Amino acid sequence: MRTQVGIIGAGPAGLMLANLLQRRGIEAVVIESRSRKEIEETIRAGVLEQMTVDLLNETGAGERMMKTAMFHQGIEIRFGGKRHRIDMHKLTGGKHIAIYPQHEVIKDLIDVRLQSGGRIVFNVSGVRLSNIDTEAPVITYQTENGDTEELTCDFIAGCDGFHGPSRQSIPKEIRKEYEKEYPYGWLGILAEAPPSSSELVYAHHEDGFALVSTRTPEIQR
Template identity: 45%
Template structure:
């Protein structure tokens, strides 16, 4: 097989890039190791910055998002029972975020690829990347049953996540990795219940962090901070709801609607960046190159900025003969990635309880929150980062 761009990974990043390039007449093949059903069964975040929503519309995939998604112009921070609102619209120059589940977003992208007869190949095994940094063109091989299939291409895009093959294909003496592992995780519950609030609530309490989120007006997503030693089996639904209530303001806890969990999981929190994001004709995107704690809602949105840069760079190469975007991709993408890392780290340290925290650290954390709500400049900085920095 031959294509212009071979994309490793059939999640939202890979599908989005494939869709955008196809609309410009640039041929792609997407390889995904899991089945389509598995990809659509993953429960992920659902807060989209305004730039990501615009990219969905440009990819001609935004119709259902605009119809069913919810525009949020603010969110709340609860500090030991006291609720304060961050006005995103006011402090970010009129911008907002879109609340729309990643599963639904991925479904929209799959349907768009189907309509254009896009090449998305599932259940591929033993993917290997070849000749990435030579004078010749790269190629990708994978196994399908007993057959080894070869795809010749001009460029390989690694959008196959943290555990994928793409980043591991860069030599160790070239790749530099930065990582911070946090001493807690998030226990998340998805329930078919009415959201407790019309906007997200980030709650800080003596018992630890909690988040009240939503997917729709009948589907809610809640999280509580738990030790890394905890297991999902340790938490019954009743135990989760009771603990969540203790971390919320009393009036919020009183109106919390509970019910059986549809999905329950614990996600460890880490910050990770790999540099460079380009090696020869291989370009990394999304979780293959960087991971952030979910506190600042930057994960999927950081991947979207990678796709934005790659889309324009590849389009300029094929349509205009201009390789400037390709040559500058790693530097440009990493500049925005590190800003997202800083913001997610700041939100995480601001709102979580850390083991063995000194009284001094607790005082600084409290002072930081008090300063935030006493300063319009501080709220503007938070809002600007939350709705998404310019691409």
């Protein structure tokens, strides 16, 4: 099989890239190791920055988000025992912080891709990259039926995250990695309680930092 761009990983990066390429008439195939159900149900991010909201709207994937997301106009920063509200909406000429779960973004991007005739191959395994220093790099993978497929591409986009095979396929001599390790960790606490604030709160205290976030909305497809 041949395509212009072989995209490994159907996360927000891979799906959005496929969407952008399709809008410019560039053919791509997305391959994903998990099932559609699984990626549509994995809970991760909830906060979308304005530029992400704009991009989803510009590329036709923002309709459900605009109907169902919660839009915050500001945030609160707490330090030195005081509360400071930053009115983002006013200060930026009307921009928002959107609260819309990442798995809903995934559903919207998949819908746009499939409705426009784009291809996503779910449930692949054994993904391997080869010939990556040539004009025709190849992705080899097993389909869910156990068949081995070879996808010859003009370009490969490795959107498979830190643990995926793309990063490791780049020879060490030319691979550049940018990493910052912080000397602390995050502890997430999920509490079934009325919201303590209608907007996000970022609090600094001598004992540490806390981010207080409200529940993301329940959304029907």
